[in-house]
Amino acid sequence: MGRAEERRARQRGGRRAAPKRSSGTAGTTGAFGAPGTTASPSVGGRAAARGRAAKAAGSGNTGGRSGKGVIRRLFTWKKIVGSLIGLVLLVMGGFVLLYMMTPIPAGNATAKLQSNVYKYSDGTVLARTGEINRENVDLAQVPKAVQHTFVAAENKTFYNDSGVDLKGTARGLVNTLSGKGAQGGSTITQQYVKNYYLNQNQTVTRKLKELVISLKLDRKKTKDYILAGYINTSYYGRGAYGIQAAAQAYYRKDAKDLTVEEGAYLASLLQAPNQYDWAIASDTGKKLVQARWNYVLNNMVQMHWLDAGQRQSMKFEVPKAPKGAPGMQGQTGYLVDAANAELEKQLVAQGTAASLGDAEALVRAGGWTITVNIDKKKQKDLEQAVKEQLTSKLDPKKRSVDGEVQPGAVSVDPKTGRVLAMYGGLDYFKHFRNNALRRDYQPASTFKPLILAAALEEQAKTQDGRAIDANTIYDGTSGRPVKGSAIGFSPPNEDDQNYGDITVQTAMNKSVNSVFAQMGVDVGMTDVLKVADSLGLDTKGLPAVPAQTLGSMGASPLEMAGVYATLDNHGRKVTPAIIKSAEHKDRTVNLPNPVGDQVISRTAADTVTSVLTGVVDDGTARTSVRENPARNGQQVAGKTGTSDNNKSAWFTGYTPDLVTSVGLFGEAKNGAQVGLKGATGLIPGSGRINGGGYPAQIWAAYTFEAMDEVSKFDLDTTQGAAVQPSVTPSLTQSPTSSPSSSPTTQKPTSAPPTTSAPATPSRPATQSPTTSPPSTSVTTPPASPEDPLNPNGQQ
Known part of the structure; x- marks a missing residue:
């Protein structure tokens, strides 16, 4: 059989074609398959019969095979991979569009703060608060080791990252969509953007804006600029906004004179200012802030910002007793603080704020009329x-x-x-x-x-x-x-x-x-x-x-x-x-x-x-x-x-x-x-x-x-x-x-x-x-x- 015939045989059924018999070989001997003879004609007939039966069987199962065929045609690997690639490209395109259309805004009203008005039950005014207890300082006025305490507390990769934590932000988006609120993961850049450019609201739109603005800010501004903005706009409790006011409120000194131990405490406060304020903290709050203080200093050792031997000799020191804010003398300050604390708990309870720290920020931001x-x-x-x-x-x-x-x-x-x-x-x-x-x-x-x-x-x-x-x-x-x-x-x-x-x-x-x-x-x-x-x-x-x-x-x-x-x-x-x-x-x-x-x-x-x-x-x-x-x-x-x-x-x-x-x-x-x-x-x-x-x-x-x-x-x-x-x-x-x-x-x-x-x-x-x-x-x-x-x- 030539190569062409052999190829055609494989295409027909995978077998070689039987050789043609000559008329002179037909007979009894050939029928028994004696040597030198060809196969009986009945063999070819049986093969043909089997082929016809297979076709008949196939035609009887047409419905099942055609159904699977449709699914295979609709969901092929090529189509699935192509769809995923298309979705990724669509998301990337949407993000690029969002990035191009979202500018870095001016500082928001929250960053400038508003007054809160407190009234007695009969509607007469009890107090007004809102005068900002804040004095911005250049980063150069803050000791380098104290700067490092904030980085160690909140974002160890701050000096090397692009301003965002994609994993943490994705988790935050999922939690927001599922109604669970925020669960951390933000970089220092993101927190600064939230504090100064945006607000504390837990929405998908706000989180996406935070991500975009953080990326842009990280490209346009230095890390020192961002860190300075962060420590100057954060709330530390005791009515103190910014590190200078916090240094005075907790240690009766300027930010330039803070020690590493004191800086570690102030950095720890940012997680929950009122809960961690030693003067009013519960036993649990005191244990938590001491644990975070240790966490900050240990991170500094890990990042080679603090000598391990020096770290071992450091002991937690209780900050000084607080002084009341102006205009809060007598019983007024007690009533205002009690009202704030109750409001903050309710904001968390009804899901407006994800944590007491966020609730405090919402209340301190001002704009409230609170009747007691x-x-x-x-x-x-x-x-x-x-x-x-x-x-x-x-x-x-x-x-x-x-x-x-x-x-x-x-x-x-x-x-x-x-x-x-x-x-x-x-x-x-x-x-x-x-x-x-x-x-x-x-x-x-x-x-x-x-x-x-x-x-x-x-x-x-x-x-x-x-x-x-x-x-x-x-x-x-x-x-x-x-x-x-x-x-x-x-x-x-x-x-x-x-x-x-x-x-x-x-x-x-x-x-x-x-x-x-x-x-x-x-x-x-x-x-x-x-x-x-x-x-x-x-x-x-x-x-x-x-x-x-x-x-x-x-x-x-x-x-x-x-x-x-x-x-x-x-x-x-x-x-x-x-x-x-x-x-x-x-x-x-x-x-x-x-x-x-x-x-x-x-x-x-x-x-x-x-x-x-x-x-x-x-x-x-x-x-x-x-x-x-x-x-x-x-x-x-x-x-x-x-x-x-x-x-x-x-x-x-x-x-x-x-x-x-x-x-x-x-x-x-x-x-x-x-x-x-x-x-x-x-x-x-x-x-x-x-x-x-x-x-x-x-x-x-x-x-x-x-x-x-x-x-x-x-x-x-x-x-x-x-x-x-x-x-x-x-x-x-x-x-x-x-x-x-x-x-x-x-x-x-x-x-x-x-x-x-x-x-x-x-x-x-x-x-x-x-x-x-x-x-x-x-x-x-x-x-x-x-x-x-x-x-x-x-x-």
Whole structure:
């Protein structure tokens, strides 16, 4: 077979063509395939038949093969690759077009800042802010090592990159499109562009503009120009814009005199200025800023900008205490800062800002009209009460301890949650930290009502199975070990007083530690902290141990005012709100309702309120509140508190329409907690300032002046001091019964009022039945009402 025939054979079926037979070879021998003969004609026939069958089979499967053929024709590798290349080219073309059409703009209005206007609830102006605390400095005036701290903190590749971080920007775009907000990744150039040329809004358009302008700026300007712009426009907290203002605000020096350690702290601040400001930072914030400070210095070593040996010798130094900004003297600065903080949290909560740092920038940029809930008259009344009852008696020149007394107070409407008045400290210029918001001091015995609330809400029982209520009998022996706890706890009562068998009502009146320690174990400390948290006290992360019954956690006057307002509001959650409204031309802020859901039953809340009227009429607040001539029959509930070593003293009290928490805190000039003993020089004996002393006096002077009319509690309960007794108790009653006392048949343990009658028609006796029918009378608790002139008064 020739080559041409062989090729045609392969094209027909891949086989050689059978040789043609001559007519003379046909026969029997050929049929058996003998040597020298050709194949039988039947072989070719069978091959042909197979070919026809294959064609027939193929025609029967035409539908399936044609479908796959269509897909193959539509989605070939060439077409897919071509489409991807086309898409990439389209994106590149769009970016080139965007690059050509986007100029570097002039500095925006945000870079120049606007004023914020703050108004009282009646619309009158409280304050105006917005004067820029900024002085631009040339980069040459900033030590090179300090310049490096900012690069090490934010963008180690700054000196070599093209001004953008494509990976970080892409991540930011994806997060914006998915509603997750920004998550870092910006270079120093991008941050400068955002601060000076654009704004803080989290939109795709803004991010794309940021990318383009950063690329252009990096080509047209030097790295030193960009770095100078960045450190001069950034916000560092304390009202300071730019490194020169920040150096003065935190270290009382010029930027040219900053050390590496100080520069590292300022560079660390830029991530979250308020959260990382040492003067107001929480324990978590302090840990975070120290960690970032270490991160900055370690990066400098890695980049060979700092000697490793020098780095090892560096120690974190606490910056100086802040000074108030001009025009913010008195209480004004405290109110403005509190309003700003609440607004910033809300901007983050509703997704307008991705972080507190971004929220701070939005608020500081200005253009806001913020109306606070502060009532101008009540604010004046509170300031006057603090001055008359306390600060006018302080003389640091005579007694150093007088310079360490820090008062704070918050007043709330329990029906609306509005913060009507706030006292942050002696003066915003003299003490930057707002004492009304600080939560680094123990609330002490003001926590005890929350234990009772938990007992009532959880329907708890004592170790021997008796239901816990206002009439339950407990052993009030000082230092008695609690029963039923794996953790030993034997708290002494104040002044180590023993009370014997007493009711819960009397234990609350006298603030008996041993009773409430046992009650906390009976209820279960996990449940106690759970209920306390639901009422508004942040207990997350606290260990559920018996020691918490003495109020050993931290709390602020604002927080305690919210807790007691929830009790006053019959168990419906009240979250104190400082802001009434916040308006801005570029954005809308929706404020949450301060009054929330029912968190404990009305009966439980009202029973606690009823019991707390006894603290005022028969207990530790008797002298300061019950006998105050201005009371005029006003019904009052409340609780005193005095912490260990007298570092804090509290009174949180309420009427049906007003809740106010007053706290005094001992704070040394270096920020350390110290005792209040001996302050004012007017307290003899131990010199202790108790909650029933100055805090209760301030509360009474303010409340009885601020209240509009005399009111009574509307309580859904059959227990507690405010309940009119219906049955005269017998000393032979069972402890599981519900005794009701009558002062007409039993002698009360506390002396009758000398100036005004108690608010309730009849006050129950503080004597109580014992756990078994006694052969003689029950132990009578010692009458020791807390009094500023009585150092033996109880907390």
